[in-house]
Amino acid sequence: MAEQLTEHAAAFQEVLLSAEELEACLSEIAVLAANVLGDGEVRGCSLVIERARRARVTADSDEQSARMSKAAFGNGGPGSAVLADSRAVVVTDAWSESRWNGFPGLAAVEGLRSMAAVPLMLEGTAAGVLCAYSPRPHHFRPELLRTVEILAGEASRTLRLALRIDAHLHRARNLQAALESRTVVDLAVGIIMGQNACSQQAAVEILRSVSNTRNIKIRNVAAGVVAAVSERVSTHFEE
Incomplete structure (x- = not known):
């Protein structure tokens, strides 16, 4: 056999x-x-x-x-x-x-x-x-x-x-998730800068403060900021 x-x-x-x-x-x-x-x-x-x-x-x-x-x-x-x-x-x-x-x-x-x-x-x-x-x-x-x-x-x-x-699939998915996370944070920072007439660093600190106070990941805080402005904003990357 x-x-x-x-x-x-x-x-x-x-x-x-x-x-x-x-x-x-x-x-x-x-x-x-x-x-x-x-x-x-x-x-x-x-x-x-x-x-x-x-x-x-x-x-x-x-x-x-x-x-x-x-x-x-x-x-x-x-x-x-x-x-x-x-x-x-x-x-x-x-x-x-x-x-x-x-x-x-x-x-x-x-x-x-x-x-x-x-x-x-x-x-x-x-x-x-x-x-x-x-x-x-x-x-x-x-x-x-x-x-x-x-x-x-x-x-x-x-x-x-x-x-x-x-x-390879694991690395690709991690990269995609990282890109999407970075994109939504950058969008939220821009929105906060426009709403508060503040610097980029100040906007980042606002996100971090809310994240620490509510014990929520900074990406989720950023997603909430983006969603509050427009539901049409997408951070999803098509494969």
Whole structure:
């Protein structure tokens, strides 16, 4: 089976074309991974990605996997261990496992006896994990673990591109928000200057004073000033 996984590379790349957001991309990859491994003994997959100064992104192939993921990536869970040191972890049998905080107990309740968690090969500060779950104990023997690792490698290629795209979109949205914020503040300063026959610095200080007194962001104060003059003024930048 490991030799056949490269045939799925095109399917992973296709995910980039069909998913517009990173979360959707991860969800499709989780489903695809579960389908590739789903020989009746692998019942689901989860993907988790962590980046500096960004919220954790999680995706699961199904609801049961989502419940498993919360435990696996909770405090002291096996998934968290993989995120921390980038080494694969295998839970051979949840019924006899004593590590990983409360994870084995939940796995046993869910009827999932074994799990493989392997690191994704990402870039920069990003770290990620692919988890696969099975109702059979000792299911992820070395050969199958290697298959999961190869699958994670194929997924990683797509995810590296997806993360680059997401980073560019994130920067573009932040820039657009900054431009819109700067524009509305500049408009409000001009309005205050005209109404009060004051200097630019004095107008800025008026905005800051109102912002501090009311505990409102200066952009929101500025937007109120602009809206009071004309609802037709727009600070939105078309893409």
